[in-house]
Amino acid sequence: MPSPVAHFLFGLTAHVAISPAADIGWRRRTVVTVAAALAPDLDFVFKAFGVAVHQGASHSVGAALIAGVVVAGTAAAARWPHPGALGLAAFLGWISHVILDLLNLDTHPPIGLLALWPFADGHYKAPWPIFMDIGRTLEWLTVRRNTVALAWEAALLSPLLVLAWRLRTRPRR
Numbered sequence: 001m002p003s004p005v006a007h008f009l010f011g012l013t014a015h016v017a018i019s020p021a022a023d024i025g026w027r028r029r030t031v032v033t034v035a036a037a038l039a040p041d042l043d044f045v046f047k048a049f050g051v052a053v054h055q056g057a058s059h060s061v062g063a064a065l066i067a068g069v070v071v072a073g074t075a076a077a078a079r080w081p082h083p084g085a086l087g088l089a090a091f092l093g094w095i096s097h098v099i100l101d102l103l104n105l106d107t108h109p110p111i112g113l114l115a116l117w118p119f120a121d122g123h124y125k126a127p128w129p130i131f132m133d134i135g136r137t138l139e140w141l142t143v144r145r146n147t148v149a150l151a152w153e154a155a156l157l158s159p160l161l162v163l164a165w166r167l168r169t170r171p172r173r
């Protein structure tokens, strides 16, 4: 799996890419998109209880749809403005996580994601991984490898964020 840094950067890029220039700084939508981009890996919490569900249904189109509906419904109940836009932001942030995870090298079985749950139950993975797998131990070799993986993620994703920002905020003629 890519690191939380990668998911943060790509979630923020998704927010900038879909926001009208005047709304890029809309803090509530920014927080919703980035939080949704990070949320799928909270399935690690279940591992503490002995349930191995990482990269299961939480990493899917279905989970992204559920997140969008829950956020839109909560926003509507709280009478926040534009609940539909917030629901869309949650959906896109969540999907950005699934896309990044599809593009990384997976060394932890089961290999791949239940990306199309509940519409299909296959495990999917891009045939050409772009991101390195983040190790989950504090051994020196793993820490060194994770440092390289983080630098690679930042090198790939930061230009995308800058590009989205420049395209969204450039003056229109």
Ligand SMILES: [Zn+2]
Binding pocket: 001, 040, 041, 055, 059, 097, 101
């Ligand atoms: Zn993940």
